[in-house]
Amino acid sequence: MAETSFGITGKGYVIIASDTTSARSIIKMKTDEDKIKTLSPHLLMSYSGEPGDTVQFAEYVERNIRLYQIRNLYALRPSAAASWIRRALATSLRTRKAYAVNLLVGGYDTASHDPHLYWIDYFGTMTEVPFAAHGYGAYFALSLLDRYHDPEATLEEGLATLKRCINEVAQRLVIDPGKYKVKVVDKDGIREVEV
């Protein structure tokens, strides 16, 4: 839960940000862990939760989305991919050893030319949202996002809003999540940005 991730949509883009801490018990093991996977040329997924489950599930998703793309010449649209991922989690929930993974799926739909963001938790709940957050950071950031989010914002404005969230969490949360990795997806594809 110390892990924090954000998703913000704007005019023609989605920003996905995730902290880079890998911790075990009360010890920081690593501070440069990338917890955002590129699932297809226009699709990002951040993952957090039970260590081990996260990477295992994210790689399972990554391979299956890739397989679909190889078989069918074009990639799944963000809504279709998110629905498939949600179902995979929901199916896993009914097994003896369910994946405990929280996800943000953000993508740019190249068929309808608009950005989409999906918030998914480890119970298999899914909602399409204009902005989202997972982890303790959500308690501080959601009110900020409620106030400052603008669906028509430029990328610079979106990144400024993200910066507000990151700063607030760093200031108020008992444990500072540390550095963040930030990725943007728009009509040109995916790129990493510095904040």
Add this chain to the structure above:
Amino acid sequence: MARRYDSRTTIFSPEGKLYQIEYAMEAISHAGTVLGLLAKDGVVLAAEKKVTGKLLDLSATKEGGYGGSGEKIFLLSSNVIGGLAGLTADANSVVNYARTAAQQHLLAYNEEIPVELLAQRLCDMKQGYTQFGGLRPFGVSLLYAGYDPHYQFQLYRSDPSGNYSGWKATCIGANNGTAQSLLKQEYKDDIEVKDAIGLALRTMSKTMDSTTLGSEKLEFAVLTLDPVTKQPKAKIYRPAEIDALLEKEGLAKKDEDTEMKAA
């Protein structure tokens, strides 16, 4: 000589032919014509009904269902209409498979199945019947008239071997050669649905054996986008609507009794 090779489904002849596949295609070339036209703002399907007659009970086709008479044109998914030529019993099985495949995609991805993917699903199945022993291929060719956000309106055709291809205008079943050469002359790239309907009906009236067109010999369907919701809207015409359409296009059969009275 051919008997040595054609009694089992999946054996190549020395000439490199799969006889059962060719026989299946031959069977389809005697079936009722099905014609498809891709327009800028929609897709049109027209089909010739073979099972007709005064004593045939058509009460079920007048109301209820999706329209049509259930012989040639079927709704496969809310974004795809299928036109089938060939053995009716095989066609029913294929329609059932297509509907299941479409709903499985909807369940897994919460989106309507892309048209080409549905064609692929069916062709994978059809191809299987050309390769395994003790089975015969499906005696059915299909036209898929559909819409998806990837490639908008599309028209595909598949045959018993499991081949499929995309078309602007095409035809399967009896006289498909005549119909296709007519379509080749008349088709324009930027044709609109309202003109495509007329072209489809005129082509059907020229290729069908009977001199007059009527709802008892014709099935008709159009796939367009709903102007309000922007979602695909499939319309399979009911018999009364087909007669009204023929009337509008000036192809309706003349009422002989009235002519007699006039004379």
